[in-house]
Amino acid sequence: MTEYKPIKKVVSGNYAAAYGALHARVQVVAAYPITPQTSIIEKIAEFIANGETDIQYVPVESEHSAMAACIGASATGARVFTATAAQGLALMHEMLHWASGSRLPIVMVNANRALAPPWSVWDEQTDSLSQRDTGWMQFYAENNQEVYDGVLMAFKIAEDKRVSLPAMIVESAFILSHTYDIVEMIPQELVDEFLPPRDPLYTLTDFDNPISVGALATPNDYYEFRYKEAMAMERAKKVIKEVGREFGERFGRDYSQMIETYRTEDAEIVFMGMGSLMGTVKEAVDVLRKEGYKVGAVKVRWFRPFPKEELYQLAKEVPAIAVVDRNFSFGQEGILFNESKGVLFNTDARPLMKDYIVGLGGRDFTVNDVRTIARDMKKTLEKGKVKEEVVWYHLKR
C-alpha cells in the first residue's frame, strides 16, 4: 500500500463532488443544470475540456432524461454519476425507482434545495427525503470533506454485489454547495486501490448470452424481486460499516458508524439532525456545555438504509431528544422525527422526543437557535412529558 499523503484543496461542496466523481474514475455523466448543483457538472465538463478525463458526457434535455441516460449507461456496464437538486430530483422520481429496481449502482449528488412554489433555491431536505421510498441509499454530508469522501465511498458500497443499489450523496444548498473549505483529497493511485473498476451484476454486452432486464413480472413473481431489494438494503448496512471502516484505516477519516455521536456520554438532551446544520449544532453543544447544559449531538449520516439499531442504542441512554428537521411531511411531522420515533416503538427505549422544524427554504439556523431549543427541551424534561410534539420554531408570531 502506497503511503497516504493527502492533497489539500480549497473547494466548494460542488467542486468536492466533482473531484470525487473524477477520482472515482466515472465513465459516463448525464446531467442537466439546476441551481445549486450546476457547478458540479460545469466542473466535470472542465475536467474533460482540460484533458483530465475521457468521461462520456451526455448533456441531456431534462432531469428525467438525465436519470434515464444514467440508467442506460449503468445497465450497459459503465460507472455512472450525475447531480441534481429539488425540482430536478422531483422530475427524476419515476426513474429513481427504475434505477434501484434494475439494481444499478449509480451515484448522484443532490444539493438539497426547497421545492417550489413559492420559488426558492435555498437549503431544505424535503426534496431528497420525499424520495426515501425509491430504493436509493442516502448519505447526508455535514461538510465539503464529507461530500468528497461520500462520493468515493458511495461507489464502493453501491457497486458491492451484496448491495447493487444506487446511492445519493446529499449536500446543503449554498451552505455546502457554494461555500469554500479545505478538503483533503486522495491521490489517484490510492483511490484506485480503494475503489477498483466496477464489476457489474449484469451487463447488456454479452451478445452470445443475451438477457432482457426489467420485463413484466406477474403477481406471482414481482413480490420476490421487491424482497430481494429490501434485503440488499439491509445488507447495505453491513457494507456501509465495512467500507466506512476501510476508508478510515486508509485515509484517517472513519465512517464506520451510520450515525455520528458528539458529546452524548452523559447528555440529558441530545440534538439530532442531518447534513450541514449539524455543524452548527455541534458548535452550539460546545457553547452550551460551557454554559452548564448537559447536551450532545447525533448526526444521522445514512438516512437510507435507516440506522435503526444505532438509534435504539442511543435512545436507551438519553432522556430527551430534540430532532431538528429541515424538512416537513404535510399531514404528519418532520421526517427524521417521524422515522426515529417509529423505530423505537417496539423497544424499551422511551426518551422524550420533540420535533423542531427549522431552516425551511434556507431560513438561517444559528447557535442561538440551538440554545433556545435547549431551554425549551429542558423545560420539557423537567415536566417529564411532551405537550407540543412539533414546534414550528422560527415562525413569526
Place this chain on the structure above:
Amino acid sequence: MEDTLFGEKKAEARKLAFTSVEQYPEAPISLGTTLSNFTGDWRTFMPVINEEKCVKCYICWKFCPEPAIYIKPDGYVAIDYDYCKGCGICANECPTNAITMEKEEK
C-alpha cells in the same frame, strides 16, 4: 421434436417456475426464451399448405409475425402449429392461393 424453425432452441426451451425466493436472480433479468410458450392453442382457423400450388416464393414466410413458417429441406414451406396463431396473413398474401384457412377441430 421435428426439425422446425427453431430446432434445438425449441427443444431446449422450458417453462420456468420458482418456488422459493433463493431461486430468483438478484436483478429482474430474463432466464429463457418465449419458445416454451406454445401459442398454437389461440388458433381458430389453421393454415393448410397445398404443395401442388406452392411456387416457393416465400412471401408467407416473409410476412409471418410469429414467426411460425419454416422452409423444409425440399424448399417447400411448412407451419409450426405449436406457434401459429392462425392470423391468416400467409393465406391472404399467398399469390397462388396455396394456403387455405380451415376451421380447426379441437
Place this chain on the structure above:
Amino acid sequence: MEIPESVKKRLTLPAEEHFYAGHTACQGCGASLGLRYVLKAYGKKTIVAIPACCSTIIAGAWPYNTLDANLFHTAFATTGAVISGIEAALKALGYKVKGEDGVMVVGWAGDGGTADIGLQALSGFLERGHDAVYIMYDNEAYMNTGIQRSGSTPYGAWTTNTPGGKRHFLEKRHKKKVIDIVIAHEIPYAATASDAYPEDFLRKLRKAQKIPGPSFIQLFAPCPTGWRSPTDKSIEIARLAVQTAYFPLFEYENGKYRINMPSPKKEPKPIEEFLKLQGRFKYMTKEDVETLQQWVNHEWEKLKKLAEVFG
C-alpha cells in the same frame, strides 16, 4: 433449422431469425413483425431499449425474452434518453458503436411513446447526435392500454377515447407528422417504412446502420385489434396505406428527400381503399373522408415538392 443454400439465395430477407416465436402479440400484429425485421437486419450484436408499449408484452414477460439480443425495458418517456446512455457507455467501455461491425443500439417505441410522452427525449437524442437508431412503430394509437388516441391517430378514427357516438366525437386532428419534427433536427438519416415492404425496411435499417449519427425510422405497423380489422389483412392494409399516399415511403438523407413509394408520377389510390378494410373508420361521414383525402393530398403534394426541390 438449416435452410438449403439454393433456397437462401432466393430469399429476399436474411434467413436468420433472432426473434423467437411463442410471444404474446395479438394475431396479425404488425409490431411483432417489425421487430422480427429489425433483428433480421441487425442480428445478435444489438442492444434494444423498449419503453412502455405493446412490445413490452411482446418482448416477453419475466423470465422470458422474445429477442435473441440484449433488451432493456424502460419507462414510457425515456427511449431517446436510455439509448443515449447505452451508446455513451458503450463508447466509454471501448466498443465500436454502429457501422458494419459495431454494436447496434436500437430504440423501439410505439407512436404514443414517440409522438407524445417521449417526444422530448427523442428530440434530445436526435439533437445530441448519438450513434443509435430510433424506430417508431406506428400503430396510430395507445394500443397496449386499450386503444386510446395518440398524437399519431388519424382524422376520423374511432378509438376508446374518441368513441364517436351521437355527437360524432371521433379524432378531430390530423396525424402528427413526427417524421417532419425529426427532420427539423437535420439528422443524417430519417425514413418512413412499412411492414408491407420488408425489403425496403431492411434496406433502410442497413442504411441507418452505416450512416454515423442518429437515425430515425417511422414504421407503419398495423394493429388488427385496435383498427378493428381482420387479422389476415394487416399487410394488405399497410400496402394500401402506401398506395393511397396516406403513408408514403421516403428517405431524408443528408438534407435530400427521396420518395420510394408510391410513384410520384401516378395518381395515388383514393383513401377509401385504405379506410374500408378497417372498422375504426366506419363512423366517418362522406365529408370526413373528404377532409382526410384533402389532408393526404396536401401532404403528398408537399412531399413531392420537397423531393423535387431537395432531391
